[in-house]
Amino acid sequence: MKKLLSMVLCAMMALTLAGCGGSGGDSSTYTFSSELDIKNLDSSDADDGCSFTAMHAVIDGLMKTDKKGNIVNGVASSSEVSDDGLTHTYKIRKDAKWANGDPVTANDFVYAWHRIFQKKGQYYYMFCDGIASIVGAQEMSDKIDNEEDITDADLDAMGVKAVDDKTLEVTTTTRVSFFDELMSFPCFYPINEKFCEKQGDKYGKSAKTILGNGAFTMTNWEPGSVAEFEKNDKYYDAKTVKIDKLVMKLVQDPKVAAQAFEAGETDFAPINSDLVDKYKKDDSFKQINEGYLFYISVNFQNSDLANLNVRKAISLAINRKDLCENVLKDGSQAASGFVPSGLSISPEGKDFRDEADTYTSYDKKAAQAALDEGLKELGKSEITLRVTYGTDESPMDVFATYLQNALSKLDGIKVEMVATTKQDRIYNKQKNGDFDLATTRWGPDYGDPTTYLTMGISTNGNNYGKYTNSELDALMDKVANESDVNTRWQEMIDAEKIMMDDLCYIPVFEKGTATLQNKDVKGLVIRPVGVPYTFQYVSK
Template structure:
């Protein structure tokens, strides 16, 4: 009744939501509603945006997002790069963990060793083609060969604590976006003594994680809520304007919108069903979270190994209609596998403006391609399973749209496999138990390789098992090419090989419809890396 009264009162006082929303009249608390749950706070294991957002609220890496969204110093106070671009030396500031321990260079060395030792989800970020840290690829190769890593193996990694306040990192080639990488959670430090004491419980509860960032975690109820308080030991605590941060977890968009109207939250993501209701309100904002939504075909399925079948699937999708008339959240049709707005060429042009367009809608051509594919397969009809997670909006809407599009092709039957995000990824995809997986990828850093490397033969996320020696060879050249213009063209060439073979079928670049408290300033939203930074928020 109290909640209903708040909503009615808000509507009576204004015709828009301006002034509604917010954590009551409490300017010291910021409340954020998330559709997803926090998986864990272990930087060696966390791999989803919600976990990254929570993790960054409590931990700073060498670098971090600045108030304007660029990259600035975090635990590092300065850095130097050798003339050949292969040695990065970071000087650390006087920072402390929330238990009073100083943050040292060894905290980074230990954390980076640990992600390989634990075979963490993001150890590939250290390897050739991305960070290019010396010794990382060799460690990765041993993990892929199911060999146990020794201390000598780990010590071969190109990271060294010169002293407590000096960290030296060696790479095998010049990496232009190295500082940006250092703001990504897999490169965060870990307090060795604390982590070893926690063992397997590290990062799995509010009590099993230490903070060195703007906030400390005080409460975490998975699937419900996470609460944080301002960290008085944070090196920039005087600049943190809110005393409490609340993350409401696994909130349905409709519930989040009601919570916003009732003044119980400052930020809510809404779905396409609610856009028309709120799109004229001052609090309504479309943002880009940088995700590419796409279809991953399992090429170990003999039907999907046929290129004409994959062409038919891509041609059957009216991407513009899906974005403009169904999603209605600012999403736009994908024209390739590298999204727009991700990276700029040495000549100042967006990758998508220089690369070709690989998608189009043509139902007649789709049927012709399927007919040819069926002829090559010697079949009159095929059945494909379409797997999607119901707990990762708007996957259900997306999957239903695809079902309708594909079902319009004669000779193709679609079976819908509804599950959860966790089951989709960690069971069905990893075990090859899928035909078509409706999935997405968000950029970890602002370079085309954050998408292109997904198609490498040995990439852990290449669940469809596409393999192309020419593509692998070009990506190897991308990794070692020092001429920026030549490297850029190689990446354009690499994407063309992927898209000509449709190893992935890109569909749309995700926009996000949100309700945001108009009294809130300086929430940092990035399409690359950590989605949200709360350190600078003020009300």
């Protein structure tokens, strides 16, 4: 009888653990489910949150995130800024090493930053005027825009220099108040030159072709399936790493992730709106703010969409509150402008959204009137618009379907849906102008409104819709060189007004995420800005 009772109790305990989630009860392993895939771990090319999360697991920059989400020293043991704010000097930790034992040097940063321009990487614009404002970066960006080659002389003129192995000096064209925060972003990460050159074009594309200096080392990566990491014993801050193994389950359907969570096979599972009602009363249910703005990218090369009244009709037709509260149900909130709430605080301590105007509303009658006026101006009775979206980037499909329904209620618009993948949407269709309306998103790279406002600049590489406004370009140039913080703040408010009056992009909602999280896990750092997740401090 005692044996039977013991067996029953063990079975009950197993079921209880399964219901809580958690990597098979293994306290040394943390398992994280992601709806997205890792593009690669090459800081000159990766440009998505999932890749950034994986990259940050294996690489530290000059600065990093602490357990409270604050930006603190990473491989830099200290930093100094000159009185004029133009020269930043970073001392590299003596105990900072690559996983192969090589010391991390100042040249690792010089090499990586030069490389992103040589390869015309996704994020070279972050080095330029208006963001990091590093000397020589804008000139190289202009050459890239003009399809000119970057020369050794161009690189030598860039304001980044290894004074010695452990001293990095960075020179900017203007004072950048958020420069240290930028240094925690992946495009500013170091790269071990010798290792990278040996890998060639394969660098960062597999577990064997990435070398890190961070909390973990990548041991296995099967694209579209799983990525596995182990604690890096050579990490300078290894004492803070409490787990031995990290597992990222990739491209996992929310329903599958939820089932895996219930079975105790994962510690973190993002779920979609269909599952919220089922789990919202569960202790493991948590809504988080990932910081993404979901919006509609408009192709201005389409003559119908170049009409402002047509764009107004599209924006007015969307009931953002209904979409967030009754469809998404994940904590998302209606966007009132292109700069999300909670991103940046003014010199007076006020949120940008509290000081800027509200540019969105729902009014079907006004939407129809705007469309009628637009059609009249175009000399047409009806227009056809394609809505392009990725089916592998939830809830983009829900967003796109809601947009289709909203536009279909207007007389004079015919909607065609173009379902594809995120990669195809961005790098083929949008990049090549093969779209009308694309449902997309942007996550803030750093905590300043310019991370969104620069998207409206005519030469910005992410301005796929080819929106051009000389007044905005001139104003953003002022923002880039403005040293007075109060004047700069007002200029950014004015810049957003230009963008929203033109509806160069149509903001829809600020994304919340519904998740299931193992209650026994502590220390997962979630930031709505920069790298979304930090695993260094996780414990079970």
